[in-house]
Amino acid sequence: MLNNTDPDPDPETVSAQEAPEFAPAQFVRWFREVAPYVHDFRGKTFVVAFGGELVRDGALNALIQDLSLLSALGVRLVLVHGSRPQVNEQLKLKGYNTQFGRGTEPTTSEALECAKEAAGEIRLDIEASFSQGLPNTPMSHAQIRVISGNFVTARPVGVIEGVDYLHTGAVRKVDTDALKSIIKQNGIVLLSPLGFSPTGDAFNLAMEDLATSVAVSLRAEKLIFLTQDAFVHNEDGSVDTELAREDADRLLAGGTLDEDTGAFLTAASRAVKRGVARAHLLPYTLDGSVLLEIFTHDGVGTMVVEDTLDDLRPATIDDVGAIVQLIEPLEADGTLVPRGRAVVERDVERFTVLEHDSVIYGCVALIPYLDERMVEMACLIVHPEWQGEGEGEMLLRHAEGKARAMGAQRLFVLTTRTSHWFIKRGFVQGGVSDLPRERQALYNRSRNSHIFIKKL
Known part of the structure; x- marks a missing residue:
């Protein structure tokens, strides 16, 4: 590398005038080789x-x-x-x-x-x-x-x-x-x-x-x-x-x-x-x-x-154990309603999971109420070690896209702990009467969950 400011140049360094005849060809070849990196970065x-x-x-x-x-x-x-x-x-x-x-x-x-x-x-x-x-x-x-x-x-x-x-x-x-x-x-x-x-x-x-x-x-x-x-x-x-x-x-x-x-x-x-x-x-x-x-x-x-990248995919019956592990701590502290392994097995086709190196570290479930063009988003969870890096946003975007594909016009969620997270992402607080009629009948008033709705 030529450096005109070096007070003690390497004796092997030569000026452009002293360079051998093939130096220009080497420079051109090098410049062409680095062009793809310039485009990439x-x-x-x-x-x-x-x-x-x-x-x-x-x-x-x-x-x-x-x-x-x-x-x-x-x-x-x-x-x-x-x-x-x-x-x-x-x-x-x-x-x-x-x-x-x-x-x-x-x-x-x-x-x-x-x-x-x-x-x-x-x-x-x-x-x-x-x-x-x-x-x-x-x-x-x-x-x-x-x-x-x-x-x-x-x-x-x-x-x-x-x-x-x-x-x-x-x-x-x-x-x-x-x-x-x-x-x-x-x-x-x-x-x-x-x-x-x-x-x-x-x-x-x-x-x-x-x-x-x-x-x-x-x-x-x-x-x-x-x-x-x-x-x-x-x-x-x-x-x-x-x-x-x-x-x-x-x-x-x-x-x-x-x-x-x-x-x-x-x-x-x-x-x-x-x-x-x-x-x-x-x-x-x-x-x-x-x-x-x-x-x-x-x-x-x-x-x-990284050898393998994160994978967002539909859950299978083999994922039930990993989903339960994500859910259990939040059930224990009252964030989620206890549902048990049997319920997860029954509803596993409603889940999407985030997987990294064969480790499931996030999930979300969608429950359709299509007679009223609404979909409930439940169990949006990211493992604590991965939180704050955008995975929750990724799951939310996926849920919104999938709900639209179902024909839904509104996505709703019930929460007791994360109201501000949903408000920042365009959800508006609603009431029990805004829920689908079938979901109103299942609403647990003792938990007093907040209801947030987003137009799709």
């Missing part, structure tokens, strides 16, 4: 995450130049940075004994102030790097806007096994709409490892967890972790460039990986499991690693992928 969202180690080791400027190129090619970018080395340095300079390692640790008030200072310094360095525009550099004519803000709502980790984690937090919610609005206008979102609660408190977040949450909430095409050397190797020492998520989980369960690789691979596996198409572990010590990973066939790091 234009308009797609990449979440790129890196620790404070990358900044400390002087690799930020090269990364920013490559990200600027991706932005020019139409890739939508969200950046998440860490700051652990910088926080530890601040703590040391101020005379505190606390030092942060890889795991989750309590954050004292003093450490939180150091985290704020470190995050602010790194954020400004990143913004300055994106503001470059000198002629004859890769950033020439680049006009990139970097936007930071309070896009992440956090909650305290709390007390675990008697240990109070103080100002250490976890992601509660990501303002997905705001992030999408920014990146659709070609801005780059920059997130620091801090989150804020509705009470105005700040919490220290793990960069890996923050990046994973953001990638999942945006349904990103790629989650890219830039690490020092945390990627998976084959037995011969070469980099394992593609790893199925199940294989990644087996490696993690084996306990043979070093701490850094284990942490990044755990985050990558979790992201892919929850809907991110690809997660990558790349070395920031290799110049251009992001470009090499994206625009070459084999790449230079470890990519985690």
